Amino acid sequence: MALTQHDIDQEMAAEREAYEKRLAGGAPVEHHPRRDYAPYRSSVLRHPRQPAVAIDVTKDPEMVELSSPAFGERDLTAIDDDLTRQHPGEPIGERITVSGRVLDREGRPVRGQLVEIWQANSAGRYAHQREQHAAPLDPNFTGTGRTLTDGEGRYRFTTIQPGPYPWRNHENAWRPAHIHFSLFGSAFTQRLVTQMYFPNDPLFPHDPILHSVTDPAARQRLIATYEHGLSVPEFSLGYHWDIVLDGPHATWLEEGR
Amino acid sequence: MTRIDTSGPGRVPPTPSHTVGPFYGYALPFPGGEDVAPLGHPDTVTVHGYVRDGEGAPLPDALIEVWGADPGGRVPRADGSLRRDPASGGYLGRNGVEFTGWGRVQTDADGHWYVRTLRPGARGNSAPYLSVCVFARGLLVHLFTRIYLPGDEAALAADPLLRRLDEERRATLIARDEGAAYRFDIRLQGEGETVFLEYQ
Ligand SMILES: [Fe+3]
Numbered sequence: 001m002a003l004t005q006h007d008i009d010q011e012m013a014a015e016r017e018a019y020e021k022r023l024a025g026g027a028p029v030e031h032h033p034r035r036d037y038a039p040y041r042s043s044v045l046r047h048p049r050q051p052a053v054a055i056d057v058t059k060d061p062e063m064v065e066l067s068s069p070a071f072g073e074r075d076l077t078a079i080d081d082d083l084t085r086q087h088p089g090e091p092i093g094e095r096i097t098v099s100g101r102v103l104d105r106e107g108r109p110v111r112g113q114l115v116e117i118w119q120a121n122s123a124g125r126y127a128h129q130r131e132q133h134a135a136p137l138d139p140n141f142t143g144t145g146r147t148l149t150d151g152e153g154r155y156r157f158t159t160i161q162p163g164p165y166p167w168r169n170h171e172n173a174w175r176p177a178h179i180h181f182s183l184f185g186s187a188f189t190q191r192l193v194t195q196m197y198f199p200n201d202p203l204f205p206h207d208p209i210l211h212s213v214t215d216p217a218a219r220q221r222l223i224a225t226y227e228h229g230l231s232v233p234e235f236s237l238g239y240h241w242d243i244v245l246d247g248p249h250a251t252w253l254e255e256g257r
Numbered sequence: 258m259t260r261i262d263t264s265g266p267g268r269v270p271p272t273p274s275h276t277v278g279p280f281y282g283y284a285l286p287f288p289g290g291e292d293v294a295p296l297g298h299p300d301t302v303t304v305h306g307y308v309r310d311g312e313g314a315p316l317p318d319a320l321i322e323v324w325g326a327d328p329g330g331r332v333p334r335a336d337g338s339l340r341r342d343p344a345s346g347g348y349l350g351r352n353g354v355e356f357t358g359w360g361r362v363q364t365d366a367d368g369h370w371y372v373r374t375l376r377p378g379a380r381g382n383s384a385p386y387l388s389v390c391v392f393a394r395g396l397l398v399h400l401f402t403r404i405y406l407p408g409d410e411a412a413l414a415a416d417p418l419l420r421r422l423d424e425e426r427r428a429t430l431i432a433r434d435e436g437a438a439y440r441f442d443i444r445l446q447g448e449g450e451t452v453f454l455e456y457q
Contacts, residue, residue: 028266032274040276042395045311046445052455053421057284062381064326065401065456069359072336086346100259105271107263118284126280130318144284146339164407178444180278182285188324189456193399195275212271212397213273221272225259242261246271248258248456 003041003170003205011039012211019214029239031246040208041169051252057189057248063189067251071114071148079170081147083117085160093122095236098224101153102183102243104190109153110245115184117157117193117236118147124177133165138154162201176210187249196241197223274399277392279318280338286320287339289350293323293374296353300328303438304404305371308364308391311446314441315368318394323360323372323404325387330378333358371438378407384412384419386430399435401454404441405431418454421425426452 017036019030035047042109079085084095099118099127100112120126120143123135127142145157162177178195185191197210204210221244230238261269269338277285280390308319326399327333335355342349351357358370405413413419419427429451432439443451 012288029270031271034398037397040383040395040397041327041387041454042276043316044395045396046316046395047397048400048446048450048453049311050426050450051453053418055418055454057456060381060383062333063383064324064377064380064386067332069324069338069357070334071338075339075341078344079346101261103263103269103270105289106392107269108263109455118281120280124449128280130280130282131280136320143285172351180275180281182277182281188390189401190390191399192274193277194272195278204413209275209397212275218270218273222275223259223271232288236398241259242272244261244269 005170008039008173008208009168009206013210015039015207015211016214029218030164030215031218033214037208040212042183043212061250066248068113068184068186068188068190071112071184073148075114076146076148081145081157083141083143083145083157085138085189086142089140091121091138091153091160093141095158097124097156097158097232097236098179098229098241099154099156099230099238100241100243102149102155102245103153104185104245104249109151109152110149110185111151113149113184113186115147115149115155116196117159117179119159119162120165121145122160122163124165135163135165161198164201168230169208174203174206176201176207182212183243183245185245185247185249187247189247190249191247192245194243194245195222196237199226259384266417274397275453276394276397277320277399279394281320283309286361286363291337291360291370291372292351293333293357293360293372295356298375300376301373302376302406303371303373304432304441305369306440306442307439308370308443309366309368309445313447316364316393316445317366317368317446319364319368319370320392320395321364321372322390322392323374324373325358325377326380326385327356327358328375328378330380337457357438360408379412382417384409391445393445396445400445401456402443402451403454406441407434408437422452
């Protein structure tokens with residue numbers, strides 16, 4: 001029998017409770033999901049059972065993971081950051097501007113690094129052959145963008161408000177609207193792939209992917225803020241979303257010496 | 258709270274990771290992503306393998322990134338992995354001259370992937386290796402591992418990571434020499450589970 005939303009809600013509640021118990025027992029705040037989060041069914045066979053082997057980067061500051069691949073202007077074209085202009089016609093939907101800063105755990109900007117995004121169109125359909133959701137494709141929207149952060153770590157995209165979409169995790173499963181982000185830091189150890197959500201989405205309580213982040217404050221950090229000053233008159237609504245990359249990097253070591 | 262306050266003295270909390278999902282296909286893979294080595298370079302090595310889940314089934318939707326030093330052990334500084342044509346917006350491919358050190362490849366329908374890159378030189382205390390980052394639908398946080406190439410047994414024996422592992426676990430990090438290529442399978446879970454790393 002197919003799992004219902006009620007089944008998944010109960011599993012998510014149990015995971016939340018288990019996390020609260022861990023916290024009460026003195027365990028640290030969990031900023032990231034656990035890889036074995038069963039309410040998201042695809043994780044069941046795809047997470048390691050053995051604990052990760054810890055590498056103390058201070059013992060070997062030369063390790064290649066403490067550096068990052070380089071990206072530059074020749075890796076981009078002028079309209080890569082404007083997903084509404086990549087086809088001959090205008091895509092359907094509400095235009096939005098998404099902007100923020102990419103920072104490290106010290107709050108310092110990550111400069112000149114690659115930010116990649118992808119998303120569904122306004123009807124909740126991805127341009128992808130494996131995507132079988134019966135919502136219309138938009139011939140004027142592929143839903144992929146790319147940019148480099150500026151000298152203050154800032155990025156900015158113009159795109160279309162993505163629609164929510166159904167998926168097969170359980171019966172009547174719907175993903176809240178989101179934009180996928182891929183980020184590089186100054187070290188490969190800071191690599192991040194994540195998703196940005198929009199404020200006040202009624203689907204939040206039902207989504208096991210969002211709730212794989214069991215810490216409520218950490219979950220909030222995935223939700224962009226509407227910012228009127230970012231809205232472009234007669235054109236688009238503005239959302240602000242800062243991104244903080246985790247993981248050790250070489251600058252820490254230099255300062256720690 | 259999605260405006261991060263950087264005025265205080267302490268560390269700021271990180272943005273949580275999420276799965277790459279199944280639909281990154283138009284965004285992340287790019288033509289030539291797996292061909293990192295400059296054309297005709299004598300130190301070119303091919304590494305290939307399969308990505309499998311806890312039941313041994315291949316993953317047709319995993320994304321692998323490889324990052325490594327050049328044969329002299331230097332960190333590559335060249336950009337241009339995703340070089341583009343300003344007229345068409347399409348991909349020009351790498352220029353075949355500069356070595357960016359970074360590759361990205363999606364597994365095919367059989368769960369198979371390969372990269373052609375330069376044999377990495379040793380850095381620091383470690384034996385030579387390629388750093389690997391694995392993404393997949395179902396994987397809520399990406400996984401790091403390393404591909405060590407066989408050959409220099411003394412260097413492998415002295416490697417600070419490999420020394421800490423028992424024989425069976427250690428073997429998951431060392432590619433097998435097949436002559437024309439090296440074989441490196443990634444097992445996410447279960448029998449022969451790959452050693453994954455966490456940097457602190
Ligand atoms: Fe999605």
